[in-house]
Amino acid sequence: MTGCQHGINAGAWALGALDGREAAAFEEHLRTCAQCQAEVARLRAPADAMALATEQVAPPAALKDRIMRTVESEAQLLRAAGPEADRPQPARARRRFLRTGPVAALAAATLAVGIIVGVLAAPGGESTRTVRAQVTMAGATATVHVSGDRARLEVRGMRNPPPGHVYEVWIQRGKRPPQPAGALFTVLHGRGEVEVGSVKGVDRVMVTSEPAGGSAAPTSSPVITAAV
């Protein structure tokens, strides 16, 4: 244990139980206090190990099927892109590619080959409602189909974003900053379809044009906005 007076925070910090401001203050303190660094290093392992300190239950097979359907279709697009996906990229784009992995490659692949990203595993039996979105691009339409908690976005008459860019989907809850939905897409003959994922508690689904590979926060104003 540490003799530092801030050491009392180490356990709460390792458990993620400090309030935002307090956590920031403790992290600032950690930069310079060797005693607290050592304490945190000690307590982090048992805190992380808590993840397994609960009864183990098997996930349903349908969950794996759903996840693997998405993964396999994305992997297939990557493979279909073939040599294009291997094409050397400018240094800046390359770094982004390395950081974001398959999605970035997928986006690049899609631009090269011109196919639609986003394959939806439609959940059966649930009622679907359709929301018409506002689109800033003349002649384009966008609809969001919501089944249960999940949503799918469909666009028609859209032009592709500028070269080196993709469309990125965002979800927004209340007035909080938009979060990436983890979905990038481009369009073919004006059409595109993409799985937005869970929209539980989500108020708005938006689309912006972002540099290939996507962004962590929107860097342009929305082309599509849908109140879900």
Add this chain to the structure above:
Amino acid sequence: MLSRVNPDRPVAALHDLADEDLMQLVRKGDNAAFEVVYDRHSTAAYSLAYRMVGSRNSAEDVVQEAFLSLWRSGARYDRGRGSVRTWVLGIVHNRAIDVLRRSLVHDRRRASDEGIEERFEARERTDVEAARNDEARELQAALKTLPDEQCRVIELAYFGGFSHSEIAELLETPIGTVKGRMRLGLEKMRGQLGGLAEAWT
């Protein structure tokens, strides 16, 4: 360079690879390698999510989001900072906390009326299939050796996503005491786990 997935490669060979090596393949878009990672960690991930969010549907959403984010951002995994399992479960934990914070905002207001601690204690699980995991058993046993008051604050913080001040309010205990119990409890867990705890660093 992106590597092609080799259709002739026996899947069995993937099962011999360490997680860290599988992640190298995953970041290149290898879906078969991803499937092995999923098979290895999905039970722990689902169990954690289920314990935290308390419903099968929400737990499935959490696990799906976590694994798709792993698939799409595998390059963010840094082996210098811990095992793949710790990383995966960390993503699941964060997603589940998001779900809790969204859905419990109102519940928390009346938490003390309803004895919210019970919500995060082991639930009756008649709707899910139990799975065996010796390491999980060992960790559950280690947690049980803690004095109740230490166990409770750690469970409320980790599984319930409560902050120390919320816990202090729930348990009508001073904040300093709550922090102290967290630290002592983790310290004791560490002692109980011995080498196992080291494996998590």
